[in-house]
Amino acid sequence: MSLTVSPLAPAQFPDMPALDGVRLATAAAGIRYVGRTDVLLALFEPGTSVAGVFTQSKCPSAPVDWCRSHLKAGEAGALVVNSGNANAFTGRNGRQSTKLTAQIAARAAGCRPAQVFLASTGVIGEPLDAAKFGTVMDALVADAAPGKWEAAARAIMTTDTFPKGAASIVRLGSTPVIICGIAKGAGMIAPDMATMLSFVFTDAPISPRVLQKLLKEAVVDTFNAVTIDGDTSTSDTLLAFATGAAAARGAAKITKTSDPRLPAFGKAFHAVLANLAEQVARDGEGARKLIEVVVEGAISKGSARKIALSIANSPLVKTAIAGEDANWGRVVMAVGKAGEPADRDRLSIWFGGIRVAHKGERDPNYDEAAVSRAMKKPEIALKVALGLGRGRDRVLTCDLTKEYVAINGDYRS
């Protein structure tokens, strides 16, 4: 936890409404941190649908394995999240710890262990003592109440400098429903302290199958389009829970992807995820600049994505922007190394809306002073036009500063 809040942080935590069917509680279980909460419990009404997407890592954490194996049944009774220990690379001990934690929570919450979903963030390789959950579980269940979003967002923070939340109200037919989400980020992973976790909740009645499809689609251009350092966590977890409580207010359950009410809901759901994902980029470790990379004119969206990620993950592009330098030569380099079709002689590049390179050469007309002014702003738009096709994509990242190196390299030295 940093003492200095990111200069890119929102002014305040948003107003987020209570949501029928979800009760929240937090506690300080002393897993690693002292003097702060480190456990979040969410309790769900029976019949809550659950969907999830997880890290692509080939070495996932024990909680990721646990969630994956219990997602199929599609019903959630409780969610337990801890910060301070990732329960990753903990072998048999880690598997036992997830099982025990689920049993403890199930007993207290009155559901089956298979209906308890888990996420952990923090140190890799340290055994996670499930007994720590045991000591706080009864108090958590007793305290659980709707609407405690900010406390929930704070309990899951690691190197985050601010709690992250977003909410939206949208009509399902004529019934208003609520979508609330929280997230934590920082480095895409810093195993001693971080990972990316997000939990999204709605009172809309949606079947697990439709919720999963919605989540899978929404993640593509939100959380999957954010990168801090190109390092992928063992623990990245995004879970969505739909309590269905709005059914009591007249909203019929969505069970088909062809439901005509789904597009409007999906749009609001996407917006909540996009908001949270942007907050993750705004809280990148050591970040001073939010960078939007747009690639257009690629042969496909997939090709544009690869090029955008190559730019967004390039240490040389990120250090240049930290230095407020519109160094488009490094952008050319990053386009070239992406391995996707690109023609130097058709390439154009913009910084802050100002074209600095055009058709394979420095733009002779650009105003160096105007570019300098644009580079001093906290938000930098970087656009590349390839001139080959209609493929377009957008990725968010942040700059690479000495503070990033300090956060990730200094803490033991």
Next chain:
Amino acid sequence: MSLTVSPLAPAQFPDMPALDGVRLATAAAGIRYVGRTDVLLALFEPGTSVAGVFTQSKCPSAPVDWCRSHLKAGEAGALVVNSGNANAFTGRNGRQSTKLTAQIAARAAGCRPAQVFLASTGVIGEPLDAAKFGTVMDALVADAAPGKWEAAARAIMTTDTFPKGAASIVRLGSTPVIICGIAKGAGMIAPDMATMLSFVFTDAPISPRVLQKLLKEAVVDTFNAVTIDGDTSTSDTLLAFATGAAAARGAAKITKTSDPRLPAFGKAFHAVLANLAEQVARDGEGARKLIEVVVEGAISKGSARKIALSIANSPLVKTAIAGEDANWGRVVMAVGKAGEPADRDRLSIWFGGIRVAHKGERDPNYDEAAVSRAMKKPEIALKVALGLGRGRDRVLTCDLTKEYVAINGDYRS
């Protein structure tokens, strides 16, 4: 150019013998730098074979395009290298500049323009004025003499903190032949200042076809197994020249890859490239630690290479090592994100020869103090055993320090 020599630099430039058939000269053409040499000319005896390998970038520099298109004929008369300007992303102007430079050098050297090979390193996107070569070319030809290796290595430096050279003497049958190489590195690319260039020379008589095969094989585990920041230059160039002068001392020409004299020569050739490649890693921008990443037990060498590069390019692994922290959790993360087959529960990890993680868990027996001592050394061996197969590979890199960010981010701020 840094005022501070890398702490990982060799004690001195090696003794390198003159080589029959190669004459060298350097000059200060004022391309960008003041008060130092920035042009290297190498003149070759008629009949010199040439081979080359180049950047995989989809946006290569004009000199890379030039070399590629003239390599087929296999004969070199001269090599012209400049520092200070990469002649990359310079469009039509860049192509004209290479053509003009080759014409100027060909006229002075008495060969055809197509026999002139070119390499440029420095700023991307700035037009390179070929007339600058014209003003120094006659003096260069007049000055050219054998054995000026250190001056040659210095003229091609950019952010390098020391000149890089390596030499070997080996018998071709009963005739001793010489292999001499020079290189420049720093960041794999920093378009305002750097790129990777290397030139290797021998008096052995070898056909262009055999030389090309030799080069292609030797580069795999030498220059292609070094990474500084994962950023690929538009200009990376490795050229090999074989003058054949040793034929006059009785060495028959090697024209077949089955030549029984080739393995011994190839081994020495490989050693020169490996030596130069290691010097590039030792001079990584801001480097304080040389890191050797060994991956074994992978399903194939290719799979081991991908995992080793994922580790070697991970900002979190590199910052941890900068902080002298044996953070094997980040190594697990980098293994996991490589996308190659890996089984968490079979994975073991060593730092400095000490096993810190074994079969999916922290090694309960390792001595934290011994690991701490190992991490303080300037050379760090990091080994990962996957326990899946017999695939093994080795990659060299360096740590990621605040100095890297300063070198690449501060110069305009």
